[in-house]
Every structure is written in structure tokens, then in C-alpha cells.
Amino acid sequence: xxxxxxxxxxxxxxxxxxxxxxxxxxxxxxxxxxxxxxxxxxxxxxxxxxxxxxxxxxxxxxxxxxxxxxxxxxxxxxxxxxxxxxxxxxxxxxxxxxxxxxxxxxxxxxxxxxxxxxxxxxxxxxxxxxxxxxxxxxxxxxxxxxxxxxxxxxxxxxxxxxxxxxxxxxxxxxxxxxxxxxxxxxxxxxxxxxxxxxxxxxxxxxxxxxxxxxxxxxxxxxxxxxxxxxxxxxxxxxxxxxxxxxxx
Amino acid sequence: xxxxxxxxxxxxxxxxxxxxxxxxxxxxxxxxxxxxxxxxxxxxxxxxxxxxxxxxxxxxxxxxxxxxxxxxxxxxxxxxxxxxxxxxxxxxxxxxxxxxxxxxxxxxxxxxxxxxxxxxxxxxxxxxxxxxxxxxxxxxxxxxxxxxxxxxxxxxxxxxxxxxxxxxxxxxxxxxxxxxxxxxxxxxxxxxxxxxxxxxxxxxxxxxxxxxxxxxxxxxxxxxxxxxxxxxxxxxxxxxxxxxxxxxxxxxxxxxxxxxxxxxxxxxxxxxxxxxxxxxxxxxxxx
Numbered sequence: 001x002x003x004x005x006x007x008x009x010x011x012x013x014x015x016x017x018x019x020x021x022x023x024x025x026x027x028x029x030x031x032x033x034x035x036x037x038x039x040x041x042x043x044x045x046x047x048x049x050x051x052x053x054x055x056x057x058x059x060x061x062x063x064x065x066x067x068x069x070x071x072x073x074x075x076x077x078x079x080x081x082x083x084x085x086x087x088x089x090x091x092x093x094x095x096x097x098x099x100x101x102x103x104x105x106x107x108x109x110x111x112x113x114x115x116x117x118x119x120x121x122x123x124x125x126x127x128x129x130x131x132x133x134x135x136x137x138x139x140x141x142x143x144x145x146x147x148x149x150x151x152x153x154x155x156x157x158x159x160x161x162x163x164x165x166x167x168x169x170x171x172x173x174x175x176x177x178x179x180x181x182x183x184x185x186x187x188x189x190x191x192x193x194x195x196x197x198x199x200x201x202x203x204x205x206x207x208x209x210x211x212x213x214x215x216x217x218x219x220x221x222x223x224x225x226x227x228x229x230x231x232x233x234x235x236x237x238x239x240x241x242x243x244x245x246x247x248x
Numbered sequence: 249x250x251x252x253x254x255x256x257x258x259x260x261x262x263x264x265x266x267x268x269x270x271x272x273x274x275x276x277x278x279x280x281x282x283x284x285x286x287x288x289x290x291x292x293x294x295x296x297x298x299x300x301x302x303x304x305x306x307x308x309x310x311x312x313x314x315x316x317x318x319x320x321x322x323x324x325x326x327x328x329x330x331x332x333x334x335x336x337x338x339x340x341x342x343x344x345x346x347x348x349x350x351x352x353x354x355x356x357x358x359x360x361x362x363x364x365x366x367x368x369x370x371x372x373x374x375x376x377x378x379x380x381x382x383x384x385x386x387x388x389x390x391x392x393x394x395x396x397x398x399x400x401x402x403x404x405x406x407x408x409x410x411x412x413x414x415x416x417x418x419x420x421x422x423x424x425x426x427x428x429x430x431x432x433x434x435x436x437x438x439x440x441x442x443x444x445x446x447x448x449x450x451x452x453x454x455x456x457x458x459x460x461x462x463x464x465x466x467x468x469x470x471x472x473x474x475x476x477x478x479x480x481x482x483x484x485x486x487x488x489x490x491x492x493x494x495x496x497x498x499x500x501x502x503x504x505x506x507x508x509x510x511x512x513x514x515x516x517x518x519x520x521x522x523x524x525x526x527x528x529x530x531x532x533x534x535x
Binding site: 066068089091092093097100104106107108109113119162 | 412415416418419421422423425426427428429430431432433434
């Protein structure tokens with residue numbers, strides 16, 4: 001499917017108004033041209049998953065939206081506001097939160113400090129008691145050094161700290177990477193609950209079996225372009241294609 | 249015995265200046281990753297600003313303690329915005345060379361106008377005189393310098409280690425890109441941090457003015473020892489800088505009593521030993 005067709009196609013599973021609109025997004029790491037014209041939309045209240053092989057450009061897409069990549073061109077509109085030239089702190093203050101693949105837990109901060117680090121950018125963030133309800137382990141480890149937590153706990157902390165901020169649009173980069181199945185299940189429940197609470201989520205995943213439990217729609221990224229997109233309801237029909245795309 | 253106590257006091261006073269200056273250097277290195285060779289010149293500027301405030305404006309020592317760090321801190325922030333910020337991501341050597349050049353220019357300008365001899369700065373009336381402690385005579389001003397420096401050092405440590413602002417600073421030292429993506433204006437925070445570090449140097453300069461007189465090269469004489477203090481304490485370590493600053497001042501003072509010939513080199517001998525045993529410094533962490 002050509003990029004423009006995806007860009008112009010209405011969302012197949014629309015649960016709300018268009019919150020993110022990306023057109024012809026290109027990005028570079030130094031001299032390396034990584035994204036070659038990404039086009040897709042995300043609607044309010046839905047979970048959209050970017051699938052693709054390693055190095056396809058999924059993480060770069062999230063970083064480009066967040067404004068933490070050296071050079072980017074094209075158009076990224078959030079709530080109809082152009083943010084392609086905005087700095088990452090301004091983008092965060094507009095209500096976009098990013099949970100990086102490497103989790104970004106700070107070793108010089110304890111769990112409480114890590115949790116309280118991102119400032120509240122707007123009303124509507126989850127209060128601490130709700131966060132501890134979602135992630136009870138964190139409450140018991142508040143005084144531990146952030147990087148002394150297990151991988152699963154660090155992932156929970158990385159998600160928990162952006163829920164406080166009031167951001168309504170969450171970008172989660174491979175939240176299940178390297179985690180035990182029971183923790184993956186817990187993160188799946190958390191994402192489902194966040195969706196129920198009205199958060200819009202853009203997820204990057206290689207594990208489409210996990211993604212299928214939470215996603216409304218998928219886009220497939222390859223060589224820095226969106227090459228396909230379909231709704232979760234059409235997943236079974238697209239399974240063969242998906243195996244080819246992902247090489248699994 | 250009186251001589252030993254007197255040298256201990258001198259050591260504590262020198263240690264106060266080492267601690268304040270190395271603390272500023274540690275804050276700047278931690279946040280900006282710049283080895284700020286201009287620190288000595290900015291310390292000297294603090295003393296000169298206090299001198300100008302008194303001689304030109306009649307503004308006394310107590311106000312100078314507040315105003316001089318603010319003025320020199322603003323000067324530092326202008327340096328950071330116009331020059332140092334462009335060094336982000338480059339090798340440490342560039343920052344070292346640039347700040348060394350700034351130090352030479354600042355010192356050269358002051359030397360051109362004021363020569364090399366010291367300008368007098370009187371001890372404020374409230375801190376004149378001394379107290380007989382029984383075992384030694386304590387000049388009040390010197391006691392004030394030690395206590396005030398300790399309070400400022402601990403307040404800075406508290407700010408960085410125990411407050412939300414400090415958490416931002418520590419986090420931005422580790423991963424400024426992610427901290428900025430949380431909505432925090434990291435470039436502005438870096439500028440303010442440089443201003444804070446420079447302000448601490450200027451504060452040390454004001455404290456030093458009544459003891460050491462106001463001289464264009466007063467910072468150049470001190471800065472090499474202060475760098476040795478920072479290396480021994482561990483680059484970027486806040487508490488390490490404070491403890492090492494005071495401890496080395498005392499060790500230097502004791503050396504002056506027991507073996508005066510080694511008093512100018514003892515800090516550097518210790519630096520070599522620490523680098524051989526623990527290259528990251530006594531409280532520093534490996535990068």
C-alpha cells in the first residue's frame with residue numbers, strides 16, 4: 001500500500017477525533033537518512049501499534065514526534081497544532097509523554113524521585129494512589145535506587161512516571177522487551193486499563209501477539225516508511241502478510 | 249601548641265575556600281561536563297565587585313555577600329549562553345581551552361587597570377576583633393568564614409541532593425535529552441547551574457577579600473590547588489568536593505606545622521596517590 005493511500009485513508013477504527021496527524025515525516029541521525037516520508041494518523045482514545053523489524057524506523061518515528069532527533073522535516077500535528085519545529089520540552093507540555101525503549105531510569109535518583117521527576121504539564125494525571133494501584137511493587141520500593149529494580153519493575157516505573165503528568169497521549173517504545181511473560185501480561189492489563197481511562201497510546205512493538213491484546217490498529221514500518229495498515233479486527237486476515245513483513 | 253592550633257585554623261579557612269570553589273566546579277562539571285578553568289578569575293571578580301561596591305557605591309560587606317555573587321553569576325550566565333553552550337557534545341579539551349582563555353582575558357583586563365598588588369578591603373565592624381578560646385586566639389572574621397562557608401556548602405548539597413530542583417539537575421546530568429522530553433527546559437537549567445557555580449566562586453571571593461586583599465591574580469594562585477581538590481574528591485561529586493575541600497585545607501595546615509617544606513606540595517602528592525589507587529576520586533563514580 002503506498003504511503004499516500006494510508007495517509008489519506010480514514011482511520012478504520014476511529015474511537016474519537018484525530019489527535020495526531022503525521023505527513024511526510026523524514027528524519028536523520030547525522031548523515032543517515034532514517035525516515036523517508038512517514039504518514040499516519042492516531043485518533044483520540046485508541047491504541048495504535050507500529051510494527052516492524054529491527055531498524056525499520058519505529059523508534060525513530062516516536063523520537064521524531066517527541067522532537068528528540070537531530071533533524072526532521074514534514075508535518076507532525078498534535079491536536080491540530082504543528083509541532084515539527086517545537087522543542088521536546090514544549091511538546092511534552094502540550095500533553096505528549098514518551099517512555100523510551102531503554103526505560104531511562106535515573107541511577108542517581110531513588111524510585112520516589114524517578115516517579116516524581118516529570119513535572120505535571122496539565123490537569124488529569126493519575127494520582128499516586130491510582131498509580132500504586134496499577135503498580136503495587138513500586139510502593140514497596142520507593143526508597144530503592146531506581147536502577148536497582150528488576151527489569152519489569154523498571155518498566156513499570158518508566159510507565160508510571162508519565163501517568164502522573166496529565167499527558168493524554170502516551171508513546172511507549174517496546175514496553176515488553178526482555179520481560180518475563182507474567183510481567184508482559186501485567187503491562188498488557190495496564191495498557192488496557194489506561195485505554196479505558198481515556199488515554200491515547202502509540203505503541204511500538206515487535207511482539208505482535210502482545211500487541212494484538214491491546215491494539216485497535218496497526219501500521220507496519222519498513223525502511224523508514226509505512227508500508228501497510230489495518231485494524232485489529234482484520235488481524236487474522238492479514239496474518240500471512242504480517243509474518244512476511246516481520247520475518248517470523 | 250598555639251602554633252599548631254593557629255595552623256589548623258588557617259587550614260580550615262583555606263579549606264573553606266577550597267570547598268566553596270571545588271563545589272562550584274563540581275556542580276558545573278556535573279551538569280555541563282565542562283572543566284571550568286575560568287573559575288579562579290570569577291572568584292577574583294567576586295572580590296573586585298565587593299571592592300567596587302564599597303569604594304564606589306558605599307555598599308557594605310553584608311550586601312556585597314548577596315550582590316557580588318548575583319552580578320558575577322549573571323556574567324557567568326552570559327558566558328554560558330554566548331560561548332560555552334556551543335561546546336555541548338565536544339571533547340572536554342575544548343571547554344578547558346575556552347575557559348582557560350576566558351580566565352587569561354579577565355585576569356589580563358583587571359591586571360591592566362589595577363596592577364598586581366592588592367587593594368585593601370576592611371573587615372566589617374561586626375566581625376572585627378577576636379576571642380580567646382583558652383587554647384588559642386580566634387579572630388572572629390576567620391571563624392565566620394569557616395562557619396558561613398560550611399553553611400553555604402551544606403545548603404548547596406541539600407539543594408542538589410534533597411530537592412525536586414536537585415533531582416532535575418541530577419537527572420539532567422545523566423540523560424539531558426530524556427529530562428527535556430519530560431517538559432523541563434534543560435538549556436535554561438544548564439545556564440542557571442553555571443550561574444550558581446560561578447556565584448559560589450564569587451561568594452568565596454567576597455569572603456576572601458578582607459583576608460587576602462583584592463588582587464587580579466588571587467584566583468590564579470588558588471585554582472590549581474582547587475582542581476587538585478576536585479580530582480581527589482571525585483569530579484562531579486558534591487559531598488566529595490565539600491569534605492575533600494575542608495580535609496585538604498586541614499592537611500595542608502598540619503603539614504605547615506609538622507613539615508613546612510612540603511606544605512605547598514602535599515595536596516598534589518595526595519592527588520597522585522588517589523589517582524593511582526582510585527582514578528575516579530575518593531567519592532567519584534566511574535563514567
